[in-house]
Amino acid sequence: xxxxxxxxxxxxxxxxxxxxxxxxxxxxxxxxxxxxxxxxxxxxxxxxxxxxxxxxxxxxxxxxxxxxxxxxxxxxxxxxxxxxxxxxxxxxxxxxxxxxxxxxxxxxxxxxxxx
Amino acid sequence: xxxxxxxxxxxxxxxxxxxxxxxxxxxxxxxxxxxxxxxxxxxxxxxxxxxxxxxxxxxxxxxxxxxxxxxxxxxxxxxxxxxxxxxxxxxxxxxxxxxxxxxxxxxxxxxx
Numbered sequence: 001x002x003x004x005x006x007x008x009x010x011x012x013x014x015x016x017x018x019x020x021x022x023x024x025x026x027x028x029x030x031x032x033x034x035x036x037x038x039x040x041x042x043x044x045x046x047x048x049x050x051x052x053x054x055x056x057x058x059x060x061x062x063x064x065x066x067x068x069x070x071x072x073x074x075x076x077x078x079x080x081x082x083x084x085x086x087x088x089x090x091x092x093x094x095x096x097x098x099x100x101x102x103x104x105x106x107x108x109x110x111x112x113x114x115x
Numbered sequence: 116x117x118x119x120x121x122x123x124x125x126x127x128x129x130x131x132x133x134x135x136x137x138x139x140x141x142x143x144x145x146x147x148x149x150x151x152x153x154x155x156x157x158x159x160x161x162x163x164x165x166x167x168x169x170x171x172x173x174x175x176x177x178x179x180x181x182x183x184x185x186x187x188x189x190x191x192x193x194x195x196x197x198x199x200x201x202x203x204x205x206x207x208x209x210x211x212x213x214x215x216x217x218x219x220x221x222x223x224x225x226x227x
Contacts, residue, residue: 042218
């Protein structure tokens with residue numbers, strides 16, 4: 001099993017450009033999450049999904065959109081990138097059952113720089 | 116009080132030492148806790164789940180102090196490979212299992 005995979009691993013964007021980050025998991029997890037991690041800030045939840053076709057906002061959703069058309073995939077989109085979105089982005093997934101949702105499996109991350 | 120608070124460190128300890136760091140939480144009703152380990156420039160990985168008063172796994176012990184509302188992670192006989200950042204997770208006040216709050220993490224450096 002590959003677990004959770006993310007593409008791309010690195011990306012440099014110019015201000016105003018758009019891009020989509022792809023997350024895929026092969027563990028049949030119901031829940032999926034997108035986080036960003038910045039120095040001194042810890043992990044912050046951007047958006048999450050509790051199942052195919054459903055998404056919800058997390059702590060810092062502005063400037064991002066997501067879609068979950070298939071259970072195994074969770075896409076994060078930046079429509080018009082800004083320097084403030086320079087960060088490391090992690091995708092994660094977990095089972096649905098109660099406390100098991102806190103036992104999350106993370107992808108290797110995408111390092112995004114917006115100039 | 117923030118939902119989860121951690122001392123960012125770094126904690127610099129010699130190899131073989133015992134080290135402990137704490138994570139304070141605001142939800143007095145919480146009964147389960149989680150520790151993650153994050154190596155430099157890598158993703159977080161689940162280290163321990165604590166569903167009652169504590170948990171032990173080899174050199175690692177997680178303990179809960181309900182009265183003072185903190186959890187601790189104790190590492191005995193520290194190895195160089197233990198150098199990492201340790202993140203704690205406590206379920207939020209509002210329930211909502213989907214919304215996980217991670218602590219900022221405590222950085223541990225084990226020195227030869």
